Amino acid sequence: MKVCARYFALYRERVGGNTESFDLPAAAAVGDLVAAIMRRHPNFCPDPSRVVVAVNRVYVDHAHALKDGDEAALIPPVSGGA
């Protein structure tokens, strides 16, 4: 199945792009996507087990099962407000 990864802020700069497509096995979870990102971009994150992910704009944990066509956003520590 195909999953679209979206990168923002610090992560966007580290991978050098806004979006990437990943071809993952049918039963893949969010943690598998993070592992695939780490293989493609070894400097993506020093502690990948703690990367925050939102699938289709909802925060999920790394055990969350992905579906074909999902949009998975990699969310660096947020700093909105003032």
Add this chain to the structure above:
Amino acid sequence: MRIKITRDPLIAEPVIKSLVIKEHGAVTTFMGTVRLHNEGRTVDYLDYEAYPEMAEEQMRAIAEEVKKMPQVEDVSIVHRIGKLHVGETSLIVAVASKHRREGFNACLHAVERIKELVPIWKKEVWAEGAEWVRSKGA
């Protein structure tokens, strides 16, 4: 209720006017502005970036959550993104409530939740460099 992310300068009055008035006796507003000094550095400007679709959904969910607090009648949240200079406003939260105490509590709660949940990031730019900021306690 007004929920918006914009690149335009923020003005408080229209945000306050967007609150639905029933019988409240207090409007509490918070304006977040760009500080000149942060962690010993002199800030040149901040560059805010959002995941806009999700950020607006999160802001709406926070406003709905705050509206359920005691005596709160309406909530508006507007966040600016892009390049902001020192003194400019990045965030306005406005809360209509029956009384002042509940209004201040609700406004503070809204700001804390925004800093915790809304996918917006700021890059601090100063004379010698730039760095993505990590919120305290986030």
